[in-house]
Structure formats: structure tokens, C-alpha cells
Amino acid sequence: MKWGARMMGTLLLVISAVSACADVSTNADHWAYRPLTAPPVPLLSAGARPSVNPVDSFIAAKLAEHGLSPAPEADRRTLLRRVSFDLIGLPPTPEELRAFLTDTSTNAYERVVDRLLASPRYGERWARHWMDAAHFAETHGHDQDRIRTNAWPYRDYLIASFKDDKPYARFVREQVAGDVLFPTDPQATVALGFIAAGPWDESSLRDIREDTLDRQVARYLDRDDMLTTVMQTFASTTVQCARCHDHKFDPVSQRDYYALQAVFAGVDRANRVFDADPQVHVRRQDLMHERRRVKQNDRTLLLSAETSRAVTDWEERRAAHPVAWSTVDAQTFVSVGGATLTKQADGSLLASGTRPDRDTYTISAPSPLSTICGIRLEVLPDASLPHQGPGRNENGNFHLSEFQLLAFEPGAKAAREIPLANPSADFDQQDWGIARALDGDEKTAWGIHPREGEAHQAVFELKEPLTLTPGTMLVFVLKQLHGEGHLIGRPRLAVTDDRPPLRVLPTELAAIVALPVARRTDEQRALLAADVLNERIRQALAALPSPSLVYAAANDFEPDASLKPSGVPRIVNLLKRGEITKPMEVISPGTLSCVTALPARFELADSADEGARRAALAKWLTAKDNPLTWRSIVNRMWHHHFGWGLVDTPNDFGRMGGTPSHPELLDWLAVWFRDDAKGSFKGFHRLLVTSATYRQASVISKSVISESVKQGLPHSKALITDALVTVSLARTPELDSENRLLAHMSRVRLDAECVHDAVLQISGRLDLRIGGPSDRQFDLQPGIHVTPRVDYTKFEVDGDAGRRRSVYRFLFRTLPDPFMEALDCPAGDQLTPARNNSVTVQQALALWNNAFVARNAEHFAARLEREAQTPEARTRRAFELAFGREASAEEVAEFTGHARQYGLANCCRLLFNANEFVFVN
């Protein structure tokens, strides 16, 4: 089919879009949805070269159909450079090259392949391909391009997964629902970084009012990115086209689309807790799960016999060991604001006189006990206070901004602060809880409105029991900085040496405890049980080592402004024409209907269990009978090895996507990868890179030229008459412009990471440290709003942060490194299954003048001076390192002369700019 005809077809399809709309019965016959069966490996006709690798049989059969034959095998230098960049993203060292050239064993090449696949560098190289597919970056993007400090563990997860050759089905399942399907493996939770890898609209999802349409729209769009990422990456389906209407070309209905929205309706992008130690991980996840059940008022838990026993135990313990408080006898008590504090008979201090806006009370007392474990602050009513207090504000309220305890030991020069923890109070004003008096933030405070006119109390535990040397003074500091006279009217302090927990019970629970068990309603039993369980969970969590965080899909995370976990999954409606103002029926979770071998709607026992939704999708994706998944991945891998896929649209197997150049090979590979290789990437790489097809030379084979001549095609004449004319290979198109038939290997430009890492390796500067937080290769300054100012020109190229492989660079979504960008490194705002491979002026300028190249050229020169003695030897060594070949006599003379006149570093810079360096044959 000619290109023009295809364009015309495209236009016709667009025009007749409405009538073409999703007739599932006919569309389901499209190649991508057909069940997978392995076609027979073609038997080659007599005379064809014998092949042992089935890949070669399929390729050779197709070439023969077109009267073509394959190119000869590339020479060993070319082959080693090609396979090294391909598998590990680095050039071979001269030593590796020498070893390969002198290896006379029949399996010398296979041994090289095994060495490369076993290298830790392999994981780094292939993880980066996956980061492109996932549009991974370490900032939010959009207008508030905030840094995600905890995104990098997902990158390390990818590197480890490739290195360890994780079977593909497991790899997919972990990234969609690892937390649910592999709860005992902490790394399976880190894998959820995949779903969160893309951009996030902070201003719309965190800052603006929650009741705006913009917020609602943003939620749908956020899930749209999640499901698009999952379905394009794993199933090569452009499901996102069905947001506003049924897909115009593929059998994807709007219902399918919103069913996928529902799969992700319970997750947000946030910092998710995990533990490197699997035992701790499981323990913490169980506790967090229980905490969620409590929060959701799960009566089967709260009213279970086991919980009832726990409540009874707790009540018995509590009754048997009431906390014994000893009131402190204040010796000095000062109001900074000038109020009068008067000691009362009960040990309390009554404020009177001046009522400042803000105040701080400093109260000193000897300890009545030799050891203290907790403090109680009572705030008491008094007839002299407005509304009987306990505060001095007109309404009787107060705000305690911060509470501190200090110990002044005899002979000490200053008081030392004693850390406090686990604050509790009998009553918390809404949004003014007791924790706010201990959060180190003087703008937040504890209050008791509307429960004025009665006594209240707060209890603080000491982080560690404090044993006091005789004569030590306790100093209590009560900061009350809210303003408008929100001051405590009558405080009283007490201490205890009882061990924690010392928590004071909220009044409404104390009232329940006071009732005989038989008279408690279910509501009351549940309330009390929730409190007992929460306290038990809190203590258990506090006893665990501190957790790690990964930026990932999450349903249980610390709220951040108005970004809060959804609890149960949010409701998803089908939106008419995709408009938020036109919600139609509620849609339940499911997936594509066009894979007829598998049910498209999920039968889930508990619709509130969001994890079950993702687990169902993960299982659907990895089912043996899902032809999309297995075709998708082998095509994606093929793309990276050969320059483009057997289907040239790795993310779109629909009717508007590419057509397979070798449909039988695609299916054979999919079945082989699934069944024979058991999803092993390394096995798959080995199959492809050891094929004769992969090992061909990149020059155009004679058969292409002669066949073109035979067919009277114009390009070949040009090639033959003037081989140096800059005629495009595109002039061969009448035959095979894209080299889709693979009559030779394609010559490709190195990608941004390969250029970057090769420059470092050749300069002798590459630091091979693996993993950890990303290297920030820029100067970072605060911006006017959220997005910082980032200046790549101010980065010190020679510093340690500039020496690791580029997979460890910090990836700023809206402020990418211009050097890498010039080499087509994607910024993470779009899914990038296939990079552009452009040649631009900006690229030339970057390689010529950028400080990274200039400085490393100097390091390269210094290395040459260390490693070779004569100017000629240095030139030879330079060619060996940069190009993997010997310099010709003429080149030695020319470059040595150039170095003599203009400096060796200048020669090195030139080599980094040479086509021979930047391209792989």
C-alpha cells in the first residue's frame, strides 16, 4: 500500500468516524485481539543460509518473498560496539574489544552477550527504557512543579527488576497491584511508583477549593493519566480516546473507559510508606490496614468477639491501675504579658488583672517525684473568668500554642528541654486538637470551644522517663500566642511516675466506660472499640523502626492541604461527551470488552476494597489468554533492539496504529516469551541479539541495490553513480525505506544517555555507584511561586554529582536539562515508547560548546597523557577509546598535528562531536 493511499484512507476514516464507531463484532477480528497461537517456523527453501534461530527463519522468509537476501555479518568491532550500547548503554573498553577479537572459541559472541546481560549496567540501561514508557520524572510538572523527594526508589526498583530478570507477568502485576498481590514483598509496593510516575496537577488537586468543578475535572484527568499509562504500556491500547465518546476506530466503548477509571478510583499520587525489612513491612501494612478498617467504621471488626475481649482487657487494666498524679507546687510563675497569677489552695494558678492579647506563662516547681514519666495540665473553670472560663477570651476559650517542659538541674547553666510525646486531651475543639500544642508550630494551638465553662485536661508523656537529681527544678512553658486574649484562666500542673500509656480519655468515651457493659449500645461499643484499637495500633506503629517512603499510587497517606485519601473508592460516573457537568450512570470497575477470552467486568466481593480492583486488572493483563499483553511486550523489546518495532507504534495496536511487518514472527515471539522463556527478559534479549538478523552489517546489502535496479527504482542509480552524494536512504523507499524487512541492520544515533555515559567512561570519569537519591545536576533556588529556579549552567561538571550514569540524574519535568533535551531525552510529560532521533542545530551547539563536553574532553586528554607516552600513541589511544578502532596512519598524523597546535583536549572534544562517535553501526 502506498503512503498516499494510506493517508487517504486515514482521512476517509476520520470523515466517516461516526458510522465507523465501534462495531465490536467486526473490530474484534483486528489482528491485535485475535487469540495467540504460535505459527510454524518457516522452512527455508534450498539455498537459503541455514539458520538455527527461528527469528532468522521468519526474517529470511520475508526477505525472500521480496527478492532480497540478508547482509553479511558485521565485523567483530562493529558487533561489540553495537551489542554493548544496546545491552548496557556503554561502549566496550579497548580491553574488552581486544579480548573479543582474540577469542577463537566458536561461542565467543555468545559469551560476550552473557557477560553483558550479567552486568549491573544492564539493569541501568533497560530501566531507563522503562522510565520513558512510564513518563517517569521527579517533579509534579504543571504550574507547581514541586520536587518529589521520594520518587527515586521506583527507579531503583526498575533497575533491580531488570538485573534480577524478574518474569514479566510478575513485573506487570507488581506495578499495577504489587501491594495487594505480593504483600510480603516491600519492593512490590515500591513498584506502584509506576502508576504515579506521570505529572500531577498540584494546584487543582491540592490547593483550590474542593467544591470547584476544576477539582472534579482534575480528578478525572488524574485517573485518565493513570489508566492511559497502564493500558498503553501493557496492552498497547489507546483507551483514552474513549473518554468523550466510544473509540472511533477501536472496539473500546466509553463504558470500558470509565470502568478503567473506576479501577483507579481509590488511589492518589502520594508518599507511600514501606519498609525494606519484609517482616516489618508486613507488620506495618497489617496495622495500617486495621487502622483503615477502624476509620471506615467496619463493624465486623469493631464488634467482633476478639475486639470485645481486647476492650474488656483494656478496661480491666485501666481500672486496676489508675494513673496517680501528684500536683506540683509552683514556686515561681511569670506572665510575660503582665497578667497577675495567684496561687490557689488546690495548687492551681488564677490569672487576673491585665489581659494581654498574647501571653506565655513560665512556671517553675520542684518535682514531687524522683522520676517522672508524664505531665497533666488541667484548665479549670472559675467564677471570675468570662463564661466561667477556663479561658480568658470573651467566650471562655483559650488557645495553647505550644507546651514545653524543661529541667533545670543544680549547677547547670541553663535549663534543658525534655522531649514530650503522645499528647491527649479530654476534649479537642475541631481543627484545634491537642497535638497542635506539641507540633513546634506556634501558629497552631489547642482549644476547647464550644465546651467552655467546664474543666478540661491534657496529658503529655515524656519520650523517656526522667530521673531527677535532687534539687532539680521543673520548668513548664505555656505559650499562648493566638491573640485576642485566648489565654488560660486557671491552669494546674501535675506529674506522674506511672509508665505510659497515660492517655486521658475523651469525655464522650469516659461516659461510655462509666456505663455497665450491658447497657452500652452498639454505637457506643463501636466508638470505644475504635479508640482502644487505634491506641493499640498507634503504640504498635510507634514501636516499629521508621519507615521509608516512595512516591506511588497510595490509598493511605498523610493528608497534605486538601489532598486526602479517599477512604473508599470515589464514585465514577460515565461523563456524557466527557463533560463534568453531564454525569450519567455510576460505572463499576472493569476493563476492555474486546478481549473476548476474558471477562471485562470485575466480580468483586467488596466494592469498597480499592486494592481488589487493581488486583483484578493486574490479573486480567497478565492472563495467558490476553493476547495484547504478550504481543505488546515482545514488540516493545524488539523496538529497542532494532530501532523500531515489528509494529511501529509500540503503544497503539489499534486500527490507527501500525500494521505488523512480520505478523507471524510477532505471534511466535509472544508465545515463545510467554511459554518457553517464562517471561524472562534476559532470555528474550539473548534470542534476539544472537540472531543472524541482529548480527548483520549496517551497510545496505547488494541485494537491495540490485533488486532496486531490476525494478527500475530511482534510488539505486544514485547510489551507484555517486556513492558520496548525500542521498537519503529514504530514496530506497520504493523497496524498503525503513528497513522494516531487515535486509541489513539500521544505523542509529546514540541516545542522550549513551552519549552522556560514554563521554564519562571514555574520559575515565564514570562513577559506577548504584542507586539512591538522584544527582541534582543544577543550581536550585526558590522561585517566586512553587516551581523553583533551576540553572544547569551553574552546575559544577567536575563534582561528584556529575559523574554517575545518567539514569541517576534528577529529572525535572518542566525544567529538563537542555543538553539531554537537545539529544531527544524526554521530559516525562508524555508517554514515550519511542524517542525521536533528531539531528538539530541545538544538538550540534550543545555537543560543541556545552561545558559537560568541554570539561570531559579535558579529562579525556589528561587520561591520554597518563596512559600513553608519545603524541602519536595518545592519538591512537584516543581513537581506540572513542571509536573502538585503530587510527589510520593519516589520521594519526593529522590529529597529532592538530593536538600539537591546538591542544589535546581540543582533539578530544572533536572526537566527541564526530559522527563515528555519535552513531552506532
Added chain:
Amino acid sequence: MNSLNRRDFLFRSACGFGGVALGWLCKEEARAAALASPYAPKPAMFPARAKRVIHICALGGVSHVDTFDYKPELERRHGQDSGRKFDTFFSQPGRLLKSPFAFRQYGASGRWVSDLLPHLAGCVDDLTFIHSMHSKSSNHTPATFLMNSGFTFNGFPSAGAWVSYGLGSENQNLPAYVVLPDPRQLPAGGSINWTNGFLPAVHQGVAFRSGERDPIPDLATPSDISPARREASVRLLEKLNAADAATHPGDSALAARIRAYELAAQMQLRVPELVELSRETAATKSAYGLDHPNAATAGFARNCLLARRLSERGVRFVQIFNGGQFGSPRINWDGHEDIVENHRKQALTMDQPVAALLRDLKQRGLLDETVVLWTTEFGRTPITQGIDGKGRDHHQHGFTIWAAGAGLKPGLAFGATDEIGYDAVENPVEFYDVHATLLRLLGVEHTKLVFRHNGVDRRLTDVHGEVIQGILA
């Protein structure tokens, strides 16, 4: 052969020198063009009315009711409840606020302009106003992305990149798409605003760093490399590359890369000459306001003058930003707190330079072949932000933009908002329509300028867009 898909073979084989998705472009022409230069001019579909674009982006949300959209009814109902529901962005809705600026009619066309913009008021007979704009978002950055790329998300190619991709450039020694950010700061999202998105990288907007002799990163040869050394290196590199190319006859990527180095060398010469303003007359510089005591005005004036010089040299798309990042202190038109204080300050930076640019283009005969497009991402509410507030909040339902130059009806007021400036009620226009019209003026049918990405035929106008016939001459 039938199974092969060569829809965009050229894009690949010529390494991103686009043109292939232009349905009307003959293959041979495209090939020739790709080999000549990445910015090689490409033929238009229709006779083009305009050759070039200068796009002025006033960021932050310029209040239509305080600049070009005169509303006497607001004066009558000043201080009253609007009677309308406002989905305000940050605040509680306040009451109707008459414009604190005095409006008058100007020119033969009698267009209304407030006293905020006295210089532009003198140009109204050359301007074509669209008073009935509507945006999909009232949030700055999504709305700005929509204005520039047709999508509220980041990462889609901006209009300038599409035009570069579709039409190339008349000048092969300069980029086809040049961006002149506000001298105070880059807009929110930085270079994403002029991204090539999924289009070949060569079509990305090249942002000139304000006021520097080397406005393009990595343009200058490092200072420790002498001209002789540089020259010798270039020659040696050419030789090395030629030898390499000989081993791969016919590989266009190798040739293109050699060409890119030649272009880079040209750019190294041409750009410093371009930004060197010493040969402009004192009268010209003063007319633009390069000598203005306000630094922001003088810097913006310099960009306007640079825009003329770029257009003069055939650069296809020049984009000038008036306004930087959002947030405080305000360096854009985002007048939440006090519309008088904010808009006076911003108008001072923009009014004189833009008016001077229009006059200068006209006087040199360039306005006949250039479209000057002035846009803002949305307007501002006819009510105050909060009761008794002095500012106005974001408003997406009706606002004003204008264009001037080739192919347009001058002095026209197209479309209208209702009596208080709330809704676009007459001939509502979306940015898709503006983009479709802009492409039409350049001789391109917007539905046919496509690029296939991740299985979708992408367009500047997404699946929307109608050419605004009513403003075309």
C-alpha cells in the same frame, strides 16, 4: 510491501526533518527540503495571506472590562449584586465593579479603549478585536497551555512549533520559532510553554535570554577556544565525518548532521548580529521605549524591537511574553488584590512598546505580511474579589483578544459579551478557533496539519476549531 507502513518514513529516515505528515506535500519536495535544511520553507495549502506571526502573550489574565470591552451597564450597576453565580477561583464573589479607568472612542473605527493603554488606543484602526473569547480553564497554567498549544496539559506542541513544522522558515540561519520571555522572569512552566512536544526537536521554540549578547545556550564558543583553533577543529571534524559518510553512502542522517554543524556555525555568526541594536536609530529605540525609566518597560521594548528584527529576517514565528511567573510579588496581569495598582503597572510595561511595534511594522510594509496576535489566557470578573475588594478574580467565560495585520479586517469589533461582560454571548470564540484562523492566514488547513503520536493523529486544534470567517478580509 503492502504490510509496510511508511506513513512517516521521511520523518524517520531524515531524522526528524518533518514535513511528511503534511498531506499536500509531495514526497520529493519533502526530501529535498529535509536535506537542504530542517527549516526549509514548505509550500502552503492555500494562498497564504500572511508569511509570519508575532504572538504577544499577556500573562496573568488581562481584564477585558478595564481595557477594550467597555461596559456602561457596569457603571450603572456599580456596587450591586451581580445576580450571577460565579465559580470564582480563590475568593468569595464580591459585587459589581465599574472600571476605574476612563473609556473613550478612538480612530475612524471608533473602538473603545480605556486610559490604561493610550498608545494602543492610537492603533485601533489597525486592530481586529475579538470580544467573545471563552476558555476551558480559569487556572493560569492550564489556560496558558490552552492558549499556546490547544491543550490544558503540558507537553503538547505549541502553536509556534506547529507552524515551524508545517511551514519551515524563510531564514535558514536562524531558528524558525523564537521566543522572547518577559525580561523579569520566565512564565510558569518555563520552556514547556514553547515546547515541540512530540514534534521533532528542531521545532522547539528557541528562547532568547534577555539582554545578553549570547541569547541562546551553548551558542558561544567557550572563551578559551581561539577562532583559529575553532576553525581548524571544524575543518578536521568535517574531514573525519566525510570519511565516515563514505562508508555509509546514502545515509541521510549523517549528511543531516554535517549540515547541522554548518547551520550552527551560521547561527553563531547571525544571532549576535541580530541582537546587536546599535544600528537602530535613536528615534526608533525611543519610540519603542528602550530608554524608558522603568526597567521592565525598557526590557520589554527591547524584545518588541527584536521581534521586528526577527520578522524582518524571515523568522516564521516570534512569541513575546508580557508577564512572568504567577505568585507574589505580581509580575503579570494577575490583579487579584488591586486592579488599578496592578493593571497600571503592567500596562506601563506593555502599551508603548507594542504600539511602537505595530507602527514600525506598518511603516516598513511588514504588517501586510505579518499577523500580530495579542492574547491573554482569560479575562477578569466584572465583580470584585471578595466583598469590598479592589481586585478582580479570574474569568474564563468572556474576554478580549486582538490581532492585526495580514488578511484581517482592521478596526473590527467581532463578537461581544453580555451587558456586564460576564458571558461571551455573540459569536463565542475558543482558542481552537483562533489557532485554526491563524493557520488559515498562513495558508494551512488546520485539520490537515497532523502528526501521529502514540496512536493518535494530533493537531494543534485537537478535535475542534472553526476558522473565524467574520474577521478575515
